[in-house]
Every structure is written in structure tokens, then in C-alpha cells.
Amino acid sequence: MEFLTEYGLFLAKIVTFVVAVIVVVSVILSAAKRDRPEGEGELRVQKLNDTYRKLKESIQARLMDDTERKAFQKARKKVQKAEKKQKKAAASGNEAAEAATSRVYVIDFDGDIKASDTDQLRRSVSAVLSVADPANDEVVIRLESGGGLVHAYGLAAAQLDRIRSKGLKLTACVDKVAASGGYMMACVADQIVASPFAVLGSIGVVAQLPNFHRLLKKNDVDFEVLTAGEHKRTLTVFGENTEKGRQKFLQDLEDTHGLFKDYVSERRPQVDIASVANGDIWFGRRALDVKLIDRIQTSDEYLIEACERADVVSVSFQRRRTLPERLGLAVSSALEHTAWRVLGALRNRNLH
Secondary structure: OHHHHHHHHHHHHHHHHHHHHHHHHHHHHHHHHHHOOOOOOEEEEEEHHHHHHHHHHHHHHHHOOHHHHHHHHHHHHHHHHHHHHHHHHHHOOOHHHHHHOOEEEEEEEEOOOOOOOHHHHHHHHHHHHOOOOOOOOEEEEEEEEOOOOHHHHHHHHHHHHHHHHOOOEEEEEEOOEEEOHHHHHHOOOOEEEEOOOOEEEOOOOOOOOOOOHHHHHHOOOOOOOOOOOOOOOOOOOOOOOOHHHHHHHHHHHHHHHHHHHHHHHHHOOOOOHHHHOOOOEEEHHHHHHOOOOOEEOOHHHHHHHHHOOOEEEEEEEEOOOOHHHHHHHHHHHHHHHHHHHHHHHHHHHHHO
């Protein structure tokens, strides 16, 4: 009984300490977020050729005996030496060396309903456009999104239009889903590459909202909506909706749908928009049949093939964490590690 009492007091102290530290860290992080200058961050660039090459060499090395491995390493050093000479020549202003190097810039977009990744996309696109050569280079957007708000995805698609307007080839790779607003973005590209079971299409517009008017009326609660302008408010959550307001709302949806169809038609004239703009979705192979995409292929396959003909560079904009945020994450990690060690020790004590 005494052991259980001591154990309970010890555990209560630990929990109290952990909760107190988490509260302090949360306050620090909140203050840091409020004080963070807008737009602060850094651009990260990674050469994917090196990533894929290291994977290949790692497997090859494990399959070789000592003699083969030594020969392989010797040959690899010669290749690296030649690559260094080529880079040195390019850095010294050798135009021929520079002209021989084409690049594929890879940008990722992972969309939620608000297209929250648009700011990172905007900055990444701006960075790429500042260095890309329309004559030799290509941009690949690895796109995953089920769509969302019309105005948010309209802006995201406009960022990709910036790439096309500069004369750069744009390829959209879809491994899982590019539907509704996601497909609006994808159709900007010169070509769309999708995996066999990726979800494409959903060229339609949807809006839904609950209405609590009858519930309020049942409980003798009045709710008034006052507007200046006939169409300032069509449907409402708490007020009584009218057939006139409902028809206006539907008219707005149809108008938005028409703009969506026009947008897709302008960028993919090969698509029979009348047959696909009904809100349906198509999996990869079916999407190829109706010309919503151009090729069945995963993004990995496409980029590995690109590595054979160009330097493939991943470009991403990531916000730089402030010092308080870094300290907060370090403290959180340390607390988590300590908590697990304490729980492990207590578990072992109980077992013995």
C-alpha cells in the first residue's frame, strides 16, 4: 500500500511538471508566431540526381564482392572528377558547358480545402522563374489535392500559369488525387502524368450549409437578416430561406461551374468538356481514355527518367523557425524522451 502511495505521488509530480512546461512552451510558441515577420523563410534546393544515384550505388555495393566493389569505387571516382571539372568550367563562365546543362525543377503542392500551400508555391515559383531557361529547362509540379475553395485554388492555378506564360514546359505529376480545384491546377500543365489509380476530374461545383430556422422558430427565437442590395445575402444558416434566394444561389453555382469548364477547355482543348464536366471522377487509366491526362506513370518513374537527361532539382520554400520555436521544439522533444524513460523505469519496477 505504501508503494502505491509513493508511486501515485511521484507520478502526480511528473504529470504536473510536464503540464506546466508544456503550458510555458505553448505561450512562448504563440508569442513567437505573433511576432514572426511575414514572409520570413528559406529556400531549400536538393539535387535529386544525387539522391537516386546514392540509392542505386548503395544496393550495387551490397551485391558486389570486394574486388568488384574496389573497381566500382575507382570508376566512380573518375566520374566524380569529371563532374567537378564540368562544374568548374561552368562556374568560370564557359558558355558551352552551361548550355549543355538542362534542368528539371520539381515543386510540390499538397493541397487542403483552403489551398494553404499556395504561399509556399508562390515563393517557389518565383525562385524558379528567376533562374530557369525556357529554351532548356522544365518545371514539374508534384500535385496532390482533392480541391477546396474556388478563390483559393484559382490563385494556386494562377501561380502555375505564371510558369506557362514564361514559355517554360510544365508537367503535372499526380500520384494519388487531383480533383476539382486540384484538377484546375493540373490542367494548366503542358502534360499531365498520373499513376494508374490516381483520382482525376470532379469538374463541378458544390456548396452546402445547414439551416436552423425551423428549430429557432420552434423555440420562439427570431433571427433577422438585414441587407442593402437585393443579392447581398441569398441563403442563410439561421434565417428563413426563400425560393428566390435559392434560385440566385444556384445561378451563382452554375456561373462558377461555367468558368471552371472554360478554364479547363482553354488549357486542354482535346477534352470533350461536355462529357466530363458533370462532377464525375475517373481513375488514372479511365482518365487517359477521356483525355483528362496524357500518360500513365508515377512521379518517381518520370523523375528517374528525367535524371538521365537533365539535372533534377527539388525546390521548396520553408519558413525558418525562430529561436523561441526551436527552443520550444527542443524542450518538447526532451520532455517526451524523459516521459518515456520514466514510464519505462516504472514499468520495469512493477515487473520486479
